[in-house]
Amino acid sequence: MATVRIDQKRRALVRAVPDTYTDALSRYFGTGPTSIENARLTHSKYVEILESNGVEVTILPSDNNHPDCIFVEDQAIVIDGHVLLPVAGHESRRGEQPPIAEFLANSLEGHQIYSMHSPAMMDGGDILRLGDLFFVGRSTRTNDKGIQELKELLDRLGHELRVIDIPSHALHLTSIASAPSDNLILVPEGYISLEAFGDLPNGCELLVMPEKEVYGCNTIGLENNKVIIAEGYPVVKSKLEERGFETITLDMSEIRAADGSLTCCSIFY
Ligand code: CIR
Secondary structure, three states: OOOOOHHHOOEEEEEOOOOOHHHOOOOOOOOOOOOHHHHHHHHHHHHHHHHHOOOEEEEEOOOOOOOOOOOHHHHOEEEOOEEEEOOOOOHHHHHHHHHHHHHHHHHOOOOOEEEOOOOOOOOHHHEEEEOOEEEEEEOOOOOHHHHHHHHHHHHHHOOEEEEEEOOOOOOOOOOOOEEEEOOEEEEEOOOOOHHHHOOOOOOOEEEEEOHHHHHHHOOEEOOOOEEEEEOOOHHHHHHHHHOOOEEEEEOOHHHHOOOOOOHHHOEEO
Protein backbone atom coordinates (compact mmCIF):
# COMPACT_ATOMS: atom_id res chain seq x y z
CA MET A 1 0.00 0.00 0.00
CA ALA A 2 1.16 3.20 -0.69
CA THR A 3 2.55 4.88 2.37
CA VAL A 4 1.79 8.28 0.88
CA ARG A 5 -1.51 10.17 0.88
CA ILE A 6 -3.50 10.34 -2.37
CA ASP A 7 -2.35 13.92 -3.04
CA GLN A 8 1.29 12.82 -2.69
CA LYS A 9 1.11 10.27 -5.53
CA ARG A 10 3.09 12.23 -8.10
CA ARG A 11 5.99 9.90 -8.81
CA ALA A 12 6.27 6.13 -8.75
CA LEU A 13 9.13 3.68 -9.01
CA VAL A 14 8.53 0.28 -10.60
CA ARG A 15 10.87 -2.50 -11.68
CA ALA A 16 10.82 -4.50 -14.90
CA VAL A 17 9.84 -8.19 -14.92
CA PRO A 18 12.95 -10.43 -14.83
CA ASP A 19 13.50 -13.45 -17.11
CA THR A 20 13.35 -15.58 -13.95
CA TYR A 21 9.88 -14.37 -12.89
CA THR A 22 8.42 -17.90 -13.12
CA ASP A 23 10.61 -18.74 -10.06
CA ALA A 24 8.93 -16.05 -7.92
CA LEU A 25 7.68 -17.09 -4.48
CA SER A 26 4.05 -18.20 -4.41
CA ARG A 27 2.36 -19.61 -1.35
CA TYR A 28 -0.88 -17.73 -0.88
CA PHE A 29 -3.04 -16.56 -3.81
CA GLY A 30 -0.74 -17.95 -6.43
CA THR A 31 0.33 -21.28 -7.85
CA GLY A 32 3.35 -19.72 -9.58
CA PRO A 33 3.56 -17.55 -12.69
CA THR A 34 3.59 -19.35 -16.03
CA SER A 35 4.00 -16.63 -18.66
CA ILE A 36 6.69 -14.00 -18.46
CA GLU A 37 5.31 -12.48 -21.64
CA ASN A 38 1.87 -11.95 -20.08
CA ALA A 39 3.43 -10.64 -16.89
CA ARG A 40 5.36 -8.09 -18.97
CA LEU A 41 2.20 -7.12 -20.81
CA THR A 42 0.35 -6.55 -17.53
CA HIS A 43 3.30 -4.64 -16.17
CA SER A 44 3.41 -2.30 -19.15
CA LYS A 45 -0.35 -1.69 -18.88
CA TYR A 46 0.15 -0.92 -15.20
CA VAL A 47 2.77 1.70 -16.07
CA GLU A 48 0.51 3.13 -18.79
CA ILE A 49 -2.39 3.51 -16.35
CA LEU A 50 -0.22 5.34 -13.84
CA GLU A 51 1.25 7.61 -16.50
CA SER A 52 -2.09 8.42 -18.07
CA ASN A 53 -3.25 9.50 -14.63
CA GLY A 54 -0.47 12.01 -14.21
CA VAL A 55 2.04 9.88 -12.28
CA GLU A 56 5.66 10.19 -13.41
CA VAL A 57 6.95 6.60 -13.53
CA THR A 58 10.57 5.43 -13.43
CA ILE A 59 11.29 1.82 -14.41
CA LEU A 60 14.35 0.26 -12.80
CA PRO A 61 16.00 -2.57 -14.75
CA SER A 62 15.07 -6.07 -13.63
CA ASP A 63 17.42 -8.38 -11.76
CA ASN A 64 17.41 -11.98 -12.93
CA ASN A 65 18.96 -13.09 -9.64
CA HIS A 66 15.80 -11.97 -7.88
CA PRO A 67 12.62 -13.41 -9.42
CA ASP A 68 10.46 -11.31 -7.05
CA CYS A 69 12.14 -8.01 -7.86
CA ILE A 70 9.03 -6.44 -9.46
CA PHE A 71 7.43 -6.27 -6.00
CA VAL A 72 9.23 -3.08 -5.08
CA GLU A 73 6.67 -2.00 -2.47
CA ASP A 74 8.26 -4.40 -0.01
CA GLN A 75 11.75 -2.91 -0.28
CA ALA A 76 11.37 0.73 0.77
CA ILE A 77 8.90 2.62 2.93
CA VAL A 78 8.51 6.25 1.92
CA ILE A 79 6.60 8.44 4.34
CA ASP A 80 6.40 12.19 3.84
CA GLY A 81 9.74 12.15 2.04
CA HIS A 82 11.48 10.03 4.72
CA VAL A 83 12.63 6.57 3.71
CA LEU A 84 12.85 3.48 5.89
CA LEU A 85 14.75 0.65 4.23
CA PRO A 86 13.43 -2.53 5.82
CA VAL A 87 15.12 -5.90 6.16
CA ALA A 88 12.91 -7.94 3.81
CA GLY A 89 10.98 -10.66 5.58
CA HIS A 90 12.03 -13.40 3.15
CA GLU A 91 15.74 -14.02 2.95
CA SER A 92 15.69 -14.66 -0.81
CA ARG A 93 14.49 -11.08 -1.36
CA ARG A 94 17.16 -9.21 0.63
CA GLY A 95 19.39 -8.51 -2.36
CA GLU A 96 16.66 -6.60 -4.21
CA GLN A 97 17.06 -3.43 -2.20
CA PRO A 98 20.37 -1.69 -3.16
CA PRO A 99 19.33 -0.21 -6.55
CA ILE A 100 16.00 0.91 -5.08
CA ALA A 101 17.74 2.54 -2.12
CA GLU A 102 20.22 4.25 -4.42
CA PHE A 103 17.47 5.56 -6.67
CA LEU A 104 15.47 6.96 -3.76
CA ALA A 105 18.56 8.50 -2.16
CA ASN A 106 19.24 10.38 -5.41
CA SER A 107 15.62 11.35 -5.96
CA LEU A 108 14.81 12.45 -2.42
CA GLU A 109 17.90 14.48 -1.75
CA GLY A 110 17.91 16.21 1.61
CA HIS A 111 15.51 13.68 3.15
CA GLN A 112 16.43 11.27 5.86
CA ILE A 113 17.06 7.61 4.98
CA TYR A 114 16.97 5.06 7.81
CA SER A 115 18.12 1.45 7.50
CA MET A 116 16.48 -1.25 9.54
CA HIS A 117 18.81 -3.81 11.11
CA SER A 118 18.26 -7.54 11.55
CA PRO A 119 16.70 -9.22 13.56
CA ALA A 120 14.11 -6.53 12.82
CA MET A 121 12.32 -7.36 9.58
CA MET A 122 9.46 -5.93 7.59
CA ASP A 123 7.96 -5.98 4.10
CA GLY A 124 6.56 -2.66 2.92
CA GLY A 125 3.45 -4.62 1.90
CA ASP A 126 2.48 -4.78 5.56
CA ILE A 127 1.84 -1.06 5.82
CA LEU A 128 -1.42 0.67 5.06
CA ARG A 129 -1.93 4.42 5.31
CA LEU A 130 -5.30 6.08 5.81
CA GLY A 131 -4.66 9.80 5.64
CA ASP A 132 -2.35 10.35 8.60
CA LEU A 133 -3.15 7.10 10.40
CA PHE A 134 -0.99 4.04 9.80
CA PHE A 135 -1.64 0.33 10.21
CA VAL A 136 1.01 -2.38 10.14
CA GLY A 137 0.51 -6.10 9.75
CA ARG A 138 2.35 -8.43 12.12
CA SER A 139 2.93 -11.26 9.67
CA THR A 140 5.38 -13.95 8.67
CA ARG A 141 7.36 -11.11 6.98
CA THR A 142 7.08 -8.36 9.61
CA ASN A 143 8.10 -8.87 13.24
CA ASP A 144 7.80 -6.82 16.44
CA LYS A 145 11.29 -5.39 16.17
CA GLY A 146 10.51 -4.17 12.66
CA ILE A 147 7.26 -2.66 13.88
CA GLN A 148 9.16 -0.87 16.67
CA GLU A 149 11.52 0.74 14.13
CA LEU A 150 8.59 1.88 12.00
CA LYS A 151 6.89 3.28 15.10
CA GLU A 152 9.98 5.30 16.00
CA LEU A 153 9.91 6.93 12.56
CA LEU A 154 6.16 7.57 12.73
CA ASP A 155 6.48 9.02 16.26
CA ARG A 156 9.02 11.51 14.92
CA LEU A 157 6.62 12.44 12.12
CA GLY A 158 3.66 12.69 14.50
CA HIS A 159 1.66 9.82 12.96
CA GLU A 160 -0.16 7.09 14.86
CA LEU A 161 0.54 3.40 14.20
CA ARG A 162 -1.86 0.52 14.93
CA VAL A 163 -0.81 -3.13 14.72
CA ILE A 164 -2.98 -5.77 13.06
CA ASP A 165 -2.28 -9.49 13.27
CA ILE A 166 -2.31 -11.11 9.84
CA PRO A 167 -3.73 -14.65 9.68
CA SER A 168 -1.34 -17.35 8.56
CA HIS A 169 -3.22 -17.85 5.28
CA ALA A 170 -2.42 -14.30 4.11
CA LEU A 171 0.90 -12.79 3.07
CA HIS A 172 0.67 -9.10 3.98
CA LEU A 173 -1.79 -6.55 5.34
CA THR A 174 -2.04 -5.01 1.88
CA SER A 175 -2.65 -8.43 0.31
CA ILE A 176 -6.06 -8.23 1.98
CA ALA A 177 -6.84 -4.55 2.51
CA SER A 178 -6.22 -1.15 0.96
CA ALA A 179 -7.26 2.46 1.17
CA PRO A 180 -8.68 3.59 -2.19
CA SER A 181 -9.00 7.06 -0.70
CA ASP A 182 -7.75 8.80 2.44
CA ASN A 183 -10.99 7.97 4.29
CA LEU A 184 -11.95 4.46 3.19
CA ILE A 185 -10.46 1.01 3.82
CA LEU A 186 -11.53 -2.02 1.82
CA VAL A 187 -11.32 -5.18 3.88
CA PRO A 188 -12.63 -8.72 3.26
CA GLU A 189 -14.84 -10.71 5.60
CA GLY A 190 -13.15 -13.52 7.48
CA TYR A 191 -9.52 -12.40 7.56
CA ILE A 192 -9.09 -9.67 10.17
CA SER A 193 -11.44 -8.70 12.96
CA LEU A 194 -12.81 -5.28 12.15
CA GLU A 195 -12.16 -4.19 15.75
CA ALA A 196 -8.44 -4.53 15.02
CA PHE A 197 -8.61 -1.27 13.06
CA GLY A 198 -9.86 0.56 16.18
CA ASP A 199 -11.89 3.76 16.07
CA LEU A 200 -11.28 5.52 12.79
CA PRO A 201 -11.06 9.30 12.49
CA ASN A 202 -14.29 11.17 11.75
CA GLY A 203 -15.52 10.61 8.22
CA CYS A 204 -13.44 7.42 7.73
CA GLU A 205 -14.93 3.96 7.40
CA LEU A 206 -14.29 0.30 6.64
CA LEU A 207 -16.03 -1.13 3.59
CA VAL A 208 -16.38 -4.87 4.04
CA MET A 209 -16.17 -7.09 0.96
CA PRO A 210 -17.12 -10.74 0.55
CA GLU A 211 -14.38 -13.17 1.52
CA LYS A 212 -14.16 -14.53 -2.01
CA GLU A 213 -13.16 -11.08 -3.27
CA VAL A 214 -10.21 -10.79 -0.92
CA TYR A 215 -7.72 -10.31 -3.76
CA GLY A 216 -9.84 -7.47 -5.14
CA CYS A 217 -9.46 -5.57 -1.87
CA ASN A 218 -6.00 -4.46 -2.97
CA THR A 219 -6.51 -1.26 -4.97
CA ILE A 220 -4.55 1.87 -5.84
CA GLY A 221 -6.39 5.11 -5.16
CA LEU A 222 -5.43 8.07 -7.32
CA GLU A 223 -6.45 11.70 -7.47
CA ASN A 224 -9.87 12.73 -8.86
CA ASN A 225 -11.60 9.73 -7.22
CA LYS A 226 -10.00 7.25 -9.59
CA VAL A 227 -9.01 3.81 -8.38
CA ILE A 228 -7.14 0.98 -10.07
CA ILE A 229 -8.68 -2.41 -9.33
CA ALA A 230 -7.94 -5.99 -10.35
CA GLU A 231 -10.21 -7.51 -13.00
CA GLY A 232 -12.70 -10.14 -11.83
CA TYR A 233 -13.97 -8.72 -8.53
CA PRO A 234 -17.48 -7.44 -9.33
CA VAL A 235 -18.55 -6.55 -5.80
CA VAL A 236 -15.43 -4.46 -5.20
CA LYS A 237 -16.02 -2.73 -8.53
CA SER A 238 -19.71 -1.99 -8.00
CA LYS A 239 -19.35 -0.89 -4.36
CA LEU A 240 -16.59 1.54 -5.32
CA GLU A 241 -18.56 2.86 -8.27
CA GLU A 242 -21.65 3.32 -6.05
CA ARG A 243 -19.49 5.57 -3.91
CA GLY A 244 -18.55 7.72 -6.86
CA PHE A 245 -15.16 6.23 -7.70
CA GLU A 246 -14.14 5.81 -11.32
CA THR A 247 -12.61 2.34 -11.54
CA ILE A 248 -9.79 1.38 -13.89
CA THR A 249 -9.53 -2.39 -14.28
CA LEU A 250 -6.38 -4.41 -14.92
CA ASP A 251 -6.05 -8.17 -15.46
CA MET A 252 -3.64 -9.11 -12.67
CA SER A 253 -3.67 -12.89 -13.09
CA GLU A 254 0.02 -13.30 -13.88
CA ILE A 255 0.99 -11.06 -10.95
CA ARG A 256 -1.46 -12.74 -8.59
CA ALA A 257 0.16 -16.06 -9.57
CA ALA A 258 3.23 -14.88 -7.60
CA ASP A 259 1.11 -13.58 -4.68
CA GLY A 260 1.57 -10.01 -5.89
CA SER A 261 -1.15 -7.36 -5.98
CA LEU A 262 -1.54 -3.93 -7.54
CA THR A 263 0.17 -1.98 -4.77
CA CYS A 264 3.15 -4.36 -4.62
CA CYS A 265 4.42 -3.25 -8.00
CA SER A 266 5.18 0.39 -7.16
CA ILE A 267 6.64 2.76 -4.61
CA PHE A 268 5.12 6.23 -4.64
CA TYR A 269 7.64 8.77 -3.48
C1 CIR B 1 6.69 -12.68 -2.16
O1 CIR B 1 6.25 -13.73 -1.71
O2 CIR B 1 7.45 -11.96 -1.51
C2 CIR B 1 6.29 -12.25 -3.56
N1 CIR B 1 6.12 -13.41 -4.38
C3 CIR B 1 5.03 -11.43 -3.52
C4 CIR B 1 5.21 -10.11 -2.84
C5 CIR B 1 3.97 -9.31 -2.85
N2 CIR B 1 4.21 -8.04 -2.27
C6 CIR B 1 3.30 -7.34 -1.61
O3 CIR B 1 2.20 -7.82 -1.34
N3 CIR B 1 3.64 -6.14 -1.18
